[in-house]
Amino acid sequence: MHIKSAEFVMSNSDVEKCPKSLIPEYAFIGRSNVGKSSLINMLTNKKSLAKTSGRPGKTQLINHFLINQEWHLVDLPGYGYAKVSKSSKKTFQKFITQYFSKRTQLVTAFVLIDIRHLPQTVDLDFMQWMGENGIPFSIIFTKADKLKPNAITKHVEDYKNILLETWEDMPNYFITSSSKVIGQDEVLGYIQGLNEN
Ligand code: GDP
Numbered sequence: 001m002h003i004k005s006a007e008f009v010m011s012n013s014d015v016e017k018c019p020k021s022l023i024p025e026y027a028f029i030g031r032s033n034v035g036k037s038s039l040i041n042m043l044t045n046k047k048s049l050a051k052t053s054g055r056p057g058k059t060q061l062i063n064h065f066l067i068n069q070e071w072h073l074v075d076l077p078g079y080g081y082a083k084v085s086k087s088s089k090k091t092f093q094k095f096i097t098q099y100f101s102k103r104t105q106l107v108t109a110f111v112l113i114d115i116r117h118l119p120q121t122v123d124l125d126f127m128q129w130m131g132e133n134g135i136p137f138s139i140i141f142t143k144a145d146k147l148k149p150n151a152i153t154k155h156v157e158d159y160k161n162i163l164l165e166t167w168e169d170m171p172n173y174f175i176t177s178s179s180k181v182i183g184q185d186e187v188l189g190y191i192q193g194l195n196e197n
Pocket of ligand 1: 030033034035036037038039072078142143144145146176177178179180
């Protein structure tokens with residue numbers, strides 16, 4: 001997919017106020033610092049698209065971007081802040097539950113995982129929750145430039161082994177690096193394929 005245009009549409013804290021348009025929607029979510037903003041900018045060939053709407057601090061916002069006048073890319077808040085209270089974890093859960101239950105135009109979500117680390121409970125729990133709730137998702141491994149190829153294979157295998165204990169299939173997954181522009185064609189090609197269905 002060739003990116004012809006990518007523009008910020010709106011930020012919302014209320015799912016009800018998100019764009020009413022029924023064009024296909026793809027959500028990006030992951031632990032804070034996983035490289036989500038960098039990935040969104042890499043995919044869209046923009047230097048700071050994701051930052052345009054990013055407000056530092058704890059505000060949890062749903063950010064919509066319109067790509068090629070055809071589909072919405074949605075930047076969801078990061079999870080897994082080490083220091084947040086139980087009540088803000090609950091708020092996050094409610095917020096995300098609402099997003100995934102209300103946005104029927106969502107085609108699939110992309111769960112971002114930092115390839116450098118061994119499987120982390122917070123990510124596994126999140127994917128478990130997505131699976132149990134029937135929310136389609138793919139995995140995007142980020143920061144692949146930080147590891148050698150055999151370490152990448154090993155870390156992906158570790159995830160596979162754990163996920164296949166519970167699920168029949170491994171979700172689709174992509175290996176990416178925003179700094180080295182790896183995985184852009186694969187992720188965009190996948191989205192294009194889904195849009196054409
Ligand atoms: P976010 O909090 O998930 O939006 O993460 P950011 O995109 O802000 O990235 C967090 C940190 O990881 C920043 O210091 C980035 O420079 C770094 N980072 C993001 N993507 C990559 C990547 O592909 N490779 C490397 N080496 N660093 C990355």
